[in-house]
Amino acid sequence: xxxxxxxxxxxxxxxxxxxxxxxxxxxxxxxxxxxxxxxxxxxxxxxxxxxxxxxxxxxxxxxxxxxxxxxxxxxxxxxxxxxxxxxxxxxxxxxxxxxxxxxxxxxxxxxxxxxxxxxxxxxxxxxxxxxxxxxxxxxxxxxxxxxxxxxxxxxxxxxxxxxxxxxxxxxxxxxxxxxxxxxxxxxxxxxxxxxxxxxxxxxxxxxxxxxxxxxxxxxxxxxxxxxxxxxxxxxxxxxxxxxxxxxxxxxxxxxxxxxxxxxxxxxxxxxxxxxxxxxxxxxxxxxxxxxxxxxxxxxxxxxxxxx
Amino acid sequence: xxxxxxxxxxxxxxxxxxxxxxxxxxxxxxxxxxxxxxxxxxxxxxxxxxxxxxxxxxxxxxxxxxxxxxxxxxxxxxxxxxxxxxxxxxxxxxxxxxxxxxxxxxxxxxxxxxxxxxxxxxxxxxxxxxxxxxxxxxxxxxxxxxxxxxxxxxxxxxxxxxxxxxxxxxxxxxxxxxxxxxxxxxxxxxxxxxxxxxxxxxxxxxxxxxxxxxxxxxxxxxxxxxxxxxxxxxxxxxxxxxxxxxx
Numbered sequence: 012x013x014x015x016x017x018x019x020x021x022x023x024x025x026x027x028x029x030x031x032x033x034x035x036x037x038x039x040x041x042x043x044x045x046x047x048x049x050x051x052x053x054x055x056x057x058x059x060x061x062x063x064x065x066x067x068x069x070x071x072x073x074x075x076x077x078x079x080x081x082x083x084x085x086x087x088x089x090x091x092x093x094x095x096x097x098x099x100x101x102x103x104x105x106x107x108x109x110x111x112x113x114x115x116x117x118x119x120x121x122x123x124x125x126x127x128x129x130x131x132x133x134x135x136x137x138x139x140x141x142x143x144x145x146x147x148x149x150x151x152x153x154x155x156x157x158x159x160x161x162x163x164x165x166x167x168x169x170x171x172x173x174x175x176x177x178x179x180x181x182x183x184x185x186x187x188x189x190x191x192x193x194x195x196x197x198x199x200x201x202x203x204x205x206x207x208x209x210x211x212x213x214x215x216x217x218x219x220x221x222x223x224x225x226x227x228x229x230x231x232x233x234x235x236x237x238x239x240x241x242x243x244x245x246x247x248x249x250x251x252x253x254x255x256x257x258x259x260x261x262x263x264x265x266x267x268x269x270x271x272x273x274x275x276x277x278x279x280x281x282x283x284x285x286x287x288x289x290x291x292x293x294x295x296x297x298x299x300x301x302x303x304x305x306x307x308x309x310x311x312x313x314x315x316x317x318x
Numbered sequence: 319x320x321x322x323x324x325x326x327x328x329x330x331x332x333x334x335x336x337x338x339x340x341x342x343x344x345x346x347x348x349x350x351x352x353x354x355x356x357x358x359x360x361x362x363x364x365x366x367x368x369x370x371x372x373x374x375x376x377x378x379x380x381x382x383x384x385x386x387x388x389x390x391x392x393x394x395x396x397x398x399x400x401x402x403x404x405x406x407x408x409x410x411x412x413x414x415x416x417x418x419x420x421x422x423x424x425x426x427x428x429x430x431x432x433x434x435x436x437x438x439x440x441x442x443x444x445x446x447x448x449x450x451x452x453x454x455x456x457x458x459x460x461x462x463x464x465x466x467x468x469x470x471x472x473x474x475x476x477x478x479x480x481x482x483x484x485x486x487x488x489x490x491x492x493x494x495x496x497x498x499x500x501x502x503x504x505x506x507x508x509x510x511x512x513x514x515x516x517x518x519x520x521x522x523x524x525x526x527x528x529x530x531x532x533x534x535x536x537x538x539x540x541x542x543x544x545x546x547x548x549x550x551x552x553x554x555x556x557x558x559x560x561x562x563x564x565x
Binding site: 229257291293294296297298299300301302303304305311312314315316317318 | 371373398403408412413414415418419425469473
């Protein structure tokens with residue numbers, strides 16, 4: 012049974028205050044807490060021996076959602092989970108994933124999730140993933156998510172990942188293969204502080220004719236935290252790709268932002284932009300002239316930047 | 319009432335010598351007046367405005383607003399006492415929307431869209447096109463400038479200082495802005511200081527302050543000062559006069 016702490020985690024990662032509507036699977040401390048399928052979306056336990064679930068969305072399913080949050084409050088617990096999504100043709104679905112760890116102990120708690128999406132022709136998927144860590148224990152909270160997406164002709168994914176504070180170490184791996192006239196849009200938001208580390212490797216393969224990809228990464232590194240970004244966009248055909256990495260650096264933090272664009276086709280049009288800088292002094296001053304204190308001004312600027 | 323006495327601000331020049339930007343400036347501005355501050359570039363107008371807001375720290379002097387000494391007050395405290403300043407070159411914010419800035423300026427998180435839109439309309443911006451836009455590099459200089467002025471209007475503070483509001487603004491929006499200043503002044507609820515070189519704005523003034531070389535060289539009613547400025551401008555520069563004769 013879920014207690015108050017678990018519901019708080021669910022609220023943080025999936026904005027859930029009660030059992031979600033539509034299909035869902037809530038995983039707690041490595042076990043299925045509750046699950047529901049719908050007429051169009053079926054969730055089943057994997058049968059190939061691997062831990063995790065298969066999510067199958069019937070062709071033509073529109074305006075439906077799937078919630079698959081994971082919560083862990085056991086210290087010293089570590090897991091590797093495989094979730095596979097099979098989205099039929101002509102669908103339009105929202106998928107909300109994410110993991111919250113509440114670690115009150117002194118041992119490391121770790122969740123590594125491997126999500127693979129097979130998105131059928133002309134289907135639209137919005138995929139939201141939030142990572143959140145809390146707990147007064149000294150045990151580390153670690154997430155290593157891996158996301159692999161295959162977009163068939165005309166399909167699209169809008170992937171939004173957010174990790175704001177609380178996660179000691181994360182290594183994110185994302186690979187998206189974009190088919191003919193398909194589109195991948197990835198928005199990544201990250202804030203690290205203390206001695207946290209975060210690394211994000213991303214590869215977008217624009218394979219089909221007319222494929223497009225867009226990566227917008229915004230991050231804030233505070234204190235002694237370290238961040239490394241490797242977004243890579245490869246054009247194999249007539250395509251359009253844009254990578255934009257923007258970081259605010261504070262305190263003694265370190266950030267490496269290493270975007271790469273690779274063209275294997277004469278009609279591949281690829282752009283990358285990367286910027287790292289501190290908060291501009293005149294931004295703080297401007298907000299102070301509106302009556303905010305320096306600390307409030309800084310908070311507003313960071314909130315806006317990561318909005 | 320704003321009372322400035324003996325305000326002095328210096329910075330070191332390239333040779334390390336002290337350079338006086340404001341030299342013993344004294345100035346009194348009565349409640350609900352509209353005062354235009356004008357004068358040549360580099361004369362100290364913006365520095366004076368920034369000193370009132372607390373953005374630069376004068377070495378000596380006094381600035382009293384409604385009897386309260388501001389010199390030892392922070393920017394935030396001055397803002398909360400009713401001083402506001404529209405930057406000459408406003409900063410841009412990645413991620414903050416026009417709506418967010420107007421909410422912060424008004425001090426109300428739940429500022430109604432309708433009210434926020436009114437401030438934009440007053441500076442000649444079509445509100446529906448702008449209210450949810452980010453105040454980032456996608457906006458032109460003139461647009462950012464007008465949003466800046468809208469934030470000052472939204473603050474509704476007792477003392478509003480506008481630093482060259484006309485800069486970078488097209489003629490049509492400028493006409494709208496002039497009307498806005500006129501209407502604001504007619505309500506007589508705020509003291510307005512506008513740094514400007516524009517005749518149409520100078521014409522709205524009750525008083526004109528002329529600042530040159532860090533000093534107030536003229537201060538008086540518009541009817542008295544404006545003709546003098548015009549005469550000086552024509553006669554003051556021999557090179558221009560020579561050129562004018564040739565033409």
